[in-house]
Amino acid sequence: MIDELLRRQDELQARADAVAADLGLDELLSALGEPVRTGSSAMGLMVVPDLDVTVACPTLDVDAVVGVAARLARHERVRVVRFRKDDGHWNAEPDAYPDGLYLGLTYRESSGTEWNADIWFVDEPARQPDLGHVRELPARLTPETRSAILLIKHSRPDYRSFDVYRAVLDDAVRTPEDYDRWRVTHGQ
Template identity: 35%
Template sequence: MDVIVAAEQRQRAAEAILGELDLIGRWSAVGRPVVVGATSYGLMVAPDLDLEIFCDAEPTAEAGFAVLAACAAHPGTIRAAYSNHLDGADEGIYWKLGFRHQGEEWKVDMWALRHDHPGPLSSSLVEPMRAALTPESRRTILTIKQELAARPDRRCGSIHVYRAVLADGVATFDEFETWRADHDTESLTDWRP
């Protein structure tokens, strides 16, 4: 299947999951939810949905567990997890759902953060990515991400694929592998196009 068509199908599934779980509505009671990652700029390959939730005060486990409890009541939810990283480098609370949609298991990652989180933040990347993408760069990124998904031993964060293509002109998976050998793809980055 063409990578653009596959990404569009994945995008529609992500939007359906957002609606089925009412993630925007539920998290709005806790803070300001923002859809981030590949869903936010139409570069979906993996069944993975990401949100950042910006809270006026420090995020609390209690507020997030209320959201997770409501999501867990949905028959598609097959697992839920929580990790407190308020005292760590991420400075937030991480929530994860396993959700079955049309026979496929999705991972839903959600970070509750303070509204003044120092970053780096995925939400800071959304508008610059949307502005930088062209039909050609979108196809190149999706093709490289699809190659990475087929090779579990070669995975890395998608932001590094975006940076390689948009900042350094990488055009193929082999070029990406060469680029990757000379760049840090393990650390958090605040890169933006």
């Protein structure tokens, strides 16, 4: 099972790179700031077709982000583009997260597989949790913990990835059953 999950992760990783390249994300997003791949595609922990990018911007510019959304919406493989303001009074958790603007995409590969892409634009990158995760977590991964994370994420697809990472890396959880117990003891 683990060998198959590792093979699938590597395949998804290559496909995530191809999706990002097809959308021209590096060039498009670099016009607004510094794009950083985050989430499972940045850490080699993919179990589903999902791509996360956070763009560290000098300022939040709604018009510029809407312009990016319009360009992405015209791409032949993009079905859905969602825009959300999460700044000012719209930021529901200003103590936990910086102000941001969000684009969510649904992209369909030629095979018919649909990808979700989450793109955040933030002007206080030091306060953005996913940027901290992508800096800190990879150094903590070992072949054993990587395998445990992939197994748990595959077996429990509805749970938040970061909770799985915490359970495995901080509390030595190694199986889906252990993760279920961890969730109970951690009020999940």
